[in-house]
Amino acid sequence: MRIRIxxxxxxxxxxxxxxxxxxxxxPSAIVELMRLQTPFSAELPVAEYRDEVxxxxxxPNRRPLPEDPVSADIEFLTRLAQQxxxxxxxxxxxxxxxxxxxxxxxxxxxxx
Numbered sequence: 621m622r623i624r625i626x627x628x629x630x631x632x633x634x635x636x637x638x639x640x641x642x643x644x645x646x647p648s649a650i651v652e653l654m655r656l657q658t659p660f661s662a663e664l665p666v667a668e669y670r671d672e673v674x675x676x677x678x679x680p681n682r683r684p685l686p687e688d689p690v691s692a693d694i695e696f697l698t699r700l701a702q703q704x705x706x707x708x709x710x711x712x713x714x715x716x717x718x719x720x721x722x723x724x725x726x727x728x729x730x731x732x
Contacts, residue, residue: 622709623650623697625657632676634704641709647693670696677703 622643626634642653655669656662664672667685670692674682678699685692700706 621645621647621650622711623701623706624709625654625706626704636704636707643711646690647697648690651693651696667692674699677705 622641624639624641626636626639628634640657642650644650644653651666651670654661655664655666661669661672666689670685674685674696685695697706697708701708
């Protein structure tokens with residue numbers, strides 16, 4: 621299973637078509653990889669992480685996720701996709717990595 625996490629504009633709108641690609645064998649493993657993307661979310665238990673993300677995206681009137689963790693992960697990913705926050709990718713899709721930028725020599729400006 622593969623997903624692409626869409627970056628956001630400064631006002632929180634998703635930018636479809638680019639972003640970080642994550643791959644794992646199960647929806648739960650994808651959610652775990654998502655949770656580990658930042659040190660802030662990595663500290664949260666998975667259930668709290670899912671709830672915090674949905675609170676930010678859907679607001680305080682969001683529907684609760686199922687009690688079963690596997691079902692909760694599937695619904696979490698589905699709701700993120702419905703909001704264009706992620707997209708599901710074919711497992712065989714080849715992702716082109718951007719070419720690394722050429723290193724340029726930087727001169728110190730201490731003498732100026």
